[in-house]
Amino acid sequence: MNVWIEKQKYLIDFTLASLARRKAKNLGLLLVYSLIVFLLASVMLFTHALRQAANELLAGAPEIVLQRMVAGRHDLIPPGYLERIARLRGVLEKQGRLWGYYYDPVVKANYTFMVADDRLLAPGTLVVGAGLARTRGVAPGNLISFRAYSGKLFTFSIADILPAKSELVSADLVLLGEADFRAFFDIPPGHYTDITLRVANPLEVRNIASKLAQQFPDSRPILREEILRTYDSIFSWREGIVLALATLALLAFAILAWEKASGLSADERREIGILKAIGWDTGDVLRMKFWEGAMLSLSAFLLGYLAAYLHVFHFSASLLAPVLKGWAVLYPRFELSPVIDGLQVTTLFFFTVFPYAAATLVPIWRAAISDPDAVMRG
Amino acid sequence: MPVSRPSHLALGLLCCCSALFAVSLVDAARLRQQRAGSGQEMLALVRQLQLTDLCLFTEARYTRHPSQADLHSAFQDHPLALEHFPSGSLLLPPATLSGHHERLDRETEVPD
Known part of the structure; x- marks a missing residue:
């Protein structure tokens, strides 16, 4: 066993000396390889942690949200709906929600205005999200003015700012009292944006939703499981940007491996010829090249993965933020809770380490089984 | 020797990197606990x-x-309008939307 280990060590020594002869090329290869792994691992870790966060947080979302549709668009719930819903058996709680969007031309950002019933906000006061406070540069006690869609100017005082740690769900929120909301958006009493329902028996949610759809044909019930499914599909590896990035990275990787597999440089061929001429057998040459491929791909995988881990969980995925931000002015600052999926990491390992190791071995094997004289002559 | x-x-460097990989798993558990609040x-x-x-x-x-969102909000301005917003390329329509229509073609006994 010791002899075997010693032999492998000598092979590694020889491999490293051979790699050092083409230092720039091999360091460049290691860098590009690590970057590809870094990109793939960053997206993978980020989307998985975000999907997990969405699953955990939105487990607290309402069981059913009932929207009213008019001509295919979301419309206000008129008076009388809440009372009719109360007559449905199995509905434990119902509540009309008041919320809407406001475009702030000062900072060119969209806010979500929302009535917070249980916060008992005094008339003329607001509680705002930490992202909004940062973008608009406001602090508790400051005054802030918004021009309503009616053209009237409303001035509010900032009562409080929502905790910065909750930006992932509250960065753009503006919480205000019901009377202020109705006055600002000119919504008559008894009308609501939508209705949320709590159902006594969770197994009955679908039944209640179908009853709602029957009794209110102009409405659209949205179940919590649909909300969760929406977020699951947004950040699934099969969807959108994740797929685009993964495809690009894999294509780049395929080019890299192809370049390696399609042929050897004249130097490498000569080196194999000399080794065979001085007595190395095919197995030794293959083992030496195996160590070369394994060391390079393993180092690239570990370096790329570790950099991706630090980037996503210690630097808030700052390189991915511009992609997610799009044209939005207001973007939340958040730290994701690390959730590492063993299967994903293993898949990444197999997709990046093995093809490269295999791609290096095939041409070497072809060169190693041919006559040393023919190989050296090219 | x-x-x-x-x-x-x-081999020492590879072992260091592998140890750091293991440390990243421990660090993940630590951060998860720290950020649970x-x-x-x-x-x-x-x-x-x-x-x-x-x-x-x-x-x-x-x-x-x-x-x-409205069912067809991405195409709200015109049925053939392209998506305006960059995040529209990240956000696909919810999978549930595509399953809303029943397939009726197989139920027709007499061809039209």
Whole structure:
């Protein structure tokens, strides 16, 4: 066993000396390889942690949200709906929600205005999200003015700012009292944006939703499981940007491996010829090249993965933020809770380490089984 | 045997990287515990305000609240209009939307 280990060590020594002869090329290869792994691992870790966060947080979302549709668009719930819903058996709680969007031309950002019933906000006061406070540069006690869609100017005082740690769900929120909301958006009493329902028996949610759809044909019930499914599909590896990035990275990787597999440089061929001429057998040459491929791909995988881990969980995925931000002015600052999926990491390992190791071995094997004289002559 | 053999150095570096990989798993567990508090705080806010979406994409209403958006909000201006917002390329329509229509063609006994 010791002899075997010693032999492998000598092979590694020889491999490293051979790699050092083409230092720039091999360091460049290691860098590009690590970057590809870094990109793939960053997206993978980020989307998985975000999907997990969405699953955990939105487990607290309402069981059913009932929207009213008019001509295919979301419309206000008129008076009388809440009372009719109360007559449905199995509905434990119902509540009309008041919320809407406001475009702030000062900072060119969209806010979500929302009535917070249980916060008992005094008339003329607001509680705002930490992202909004940062973008608009406001602090508790400051005054802030918004021009309503009616053209009237409303001035509010900032009562409080929502905790910065909750930006992932509250960065753009503006919480205000019901009377202020109705006055600002000119919504008559008894009308609501939508209705949320709590159902006594969770197994009955679908039944209640179908009853709602029957009794209110102009409405659209949205179940919590649909909300969760929406977020699951947004950040699934099969969807959108994740797929685009993964495809690009894999294509780049395929080019890299192809370049390696399609042929050897004249130097490498000569080196194999000399080794065979001085007595190395095919197995030794293959083992030496195996160590070369394994060391390079393993180092690239570990370096790329570790950099991706630090980037996503210690630097808030700052390189991915511009992609997610799009044209939005207001973007939340958040730290994701690390959730590492063993299967994903293993898949990444197999997709990046093995093809490269295999791609290096095939041409070497072809060169190693041919006559040393023919190989050296090219 | 000389200590500074290249193979020892390379294997040592690989071992260091592997150890750092293991440390990253321990660090993940530590961070998860450390950040659990803010997760609970957010969950309480979601329950209290009955929130339905994450505040990730604030550029358009159907990207701010993808789960509450109109069914065809991405094409709201014109049926053939291209998506305006960059986050529209990240957000695909919810999978549930495509399953809404029953397949009736197989039920027709007499061909039209």
